[in-house]
Amino acid sequence: MATSSVKQPKLNGFVFTEKLGSGSYATVYKAYRKGQQREVVAIKCVLKSSLSKNSVENLLTEIEILKRIRHEHIVELKDFQWDDSYIYLIMEYCSGGDMSHFIRTKQALPERTVRVFVRQIASALHHLQSENITHMDLKPQNLLLSNSYDPVLKLADFGFASYMTEDVLANTLRGSPLYMAPEIILERKYAAKVDLWSVGVIMFECLFGHAPFASKTFTELAEKIRSSKPIEIPDAIPISDRCRDLLLKLLQRDPGDRIDFPEFFEHPFIDLQHFPCAESLEKAKSLVVQAVEKDTSGDTKAAIQLYCESLQYFLPAIQFERDAQKKDVLRSRVQEYMVRAEDLKQMMKPKSQPVVQIPDSSSQDEKQLPDVFLLDKLANGHRNLQIALEVAHEAELQDAKENYEAAFRIYQDSLEQLIPILQHEPNGRRRETLHNEVQRYMARAEVVKQFLDVRRIPLKQDSINEVLRPDRNKNGKFLSSS
The missing domain is CATH 1.10.510.10 (Transferase(Phosphotransferase) domain 1)
Structure with a gap:
């Protein structure tokens, strides 16, 4: 701390104003750089006479580190000077305090x-x-x-x-x-x-x-x-x-x-x-260009994945952007890509399967029976096959109700039972019919799986809501960074 025998800090080219804080060997002042721009800075004034050997080493390390480091979230050392009494660290001024x-x-x-x-x-x-x-x-x-x-x-x-x-x-x-x-x-x-x-x-x-x-x-x-x-x-x-x-x-x-x-x-x-930084926007743009290419070529699943990945960088890009108009433009783009990603997801929703009507008469000629009912009839006397078919029918029921998670799980269960039965089934009408039904169940299960995969691709809706509809602080201004 300065005493009456030590002159008050004074630095050519700067006008000292209020004291911001003080410690055991330094005092920090708010100051203006003289000239047309009148840049506001914080000047840390270190009293030389108060420095111990360790304090000198610490100060030299601090100066050396701050001289070589430039980062948005590390206070900037703009310059340092000294005179007979003080060492002056001219720092970036932060008006929000600590x-x-x-x-x-x-x-x-x-x-x-x-x-x-x-x-x-x-x-x-x-x-x-x-x-x-x-x-x-x-x-x-x-x-x-x-x-x-x-x-x-x-x-x-x-x-x-x-x-x-x-x-x-x-x-x-x-x-x-x-x-x-x-x-x-x-x-x-x-x-x-x-x-x-x-x-x-x-x-x-x-x-x-x-x-x-x-x-x-x-x-x-x-x-x-x-x-x-x-x-x-x-x-x-x-x-x-x-x-x-x-x-x-x-x-x-x-x-x-x-x-x-x-x-x-x-x-x-x-x-x-996905932290907001200067690179966020470029990463988002690169991904959305790829998304559009996949979208145009008809690779829907890849397009959805890339749109969603781009949003995970667009959102921090919005947070990083300080210009209000540019923020609004980015928000508008994010909404467009959100809508497109959701539209593509809906496009991959499994189409409803036509309901196969069972014939009126049980004596109907087998050649006229749809495979699904023919197989039920042919399964008489084969208990394991009958159980497996009941499971498959339950999968189709859940599928028709659009309970796709349950439907896919049950399709898997039914196929785990049907495929071994098919492998051991001797050649004949029942084997041929069973093969056709297994192929149909496998194809439908794959369609359901593809839809579930894209539906699970995260859009991080909570983060999107935070950025697209930011809360206001107590002064009525947007606190976009919080």
Whole structure:
């Protein structure tokens, strides 16, 4: 902290305004860059005289990391300068403040909003992992928000960051106790997965308004961490199964039991593959071009699959887009592709089979009987065949009622019984008739299966509804990112 004997920070080319925050050796100010553009920045002013040897090393690591990293969800270091008293880190300005203030204001955040923020943290961690960088001090105070009305989260304060892989252990205490992984506090040795514990604590606090080990003293905190009692998820606020599953996998005291980074990025609550980013739209366009080609050529099943896959990238592309008019254009396209995919699904719906009328007289000549009834007649005295045919008739009944899941399952059951019977049936009229019926059941079962396959292709309707009809925030503005 600056004292009366140390001059106040002042940097040529900038006008300092309000103080944004301060720590043990640095103060952060909002500032304007002089000139016509008057760019707003945040300047972290580090008092040289307050730096220990470790603090100098941490600061140099922070500068080195931020100089080489560019990512939408990591605060940008624009420049750094120094004079006799201070080192100045000129940073991207985030007008929304930090996540800690955001949580205090809202008390608890809806799961939908929490998912957006945690996915943004995951995106930043994925980039850091590719560089073997561990943040080591993830907490709400170090998560900045670009603005207060449509916030984008930014990881900040890399003062404790370290180059580390999951196989490299360290032995220095880093981070803030409430968000530290248990292995740091209890064993003083740890690996990169400490960041995942911190994500779990942040996620818990966002959902329920307090950290899982909230304590008044460090001693109390350490006791809670040492306890073998499983972390309890409050029941007062309902959360989805996928949210609960991720939370429990992150908040494992034993790092060996904790989810690892690849599983974290692939977890359904995160689904980083379909995270909104600059590449989302290009991936969507590529897939929809292929879908149209398959649609035109008559390959309906492949077209449906590709339309649905494209939607999984169009939706994040809408979320990523900041221009309102472009968002509306994308929403319109998504609706068109949704309608086309559903139309194609309906086109593959099995056509109703004509009802075969049983002849009026049981003495009707066998040559005039349809195979389905002839086979019933020929099956007299063959108990296994009669049972198998009853199963097949039930499949057709469910098929006619459009209970396709049940129909397909029963078709399979009937064929499992009929095919061995056919294989052992001697040549003759019954074998020929049975062969024809088996072929008919197999063909119909395949038609039903194809329809079930395309019907199961996900359109992620809940995600579509979120994007096409976004909720409004309390100020009446769309909070499209949450």
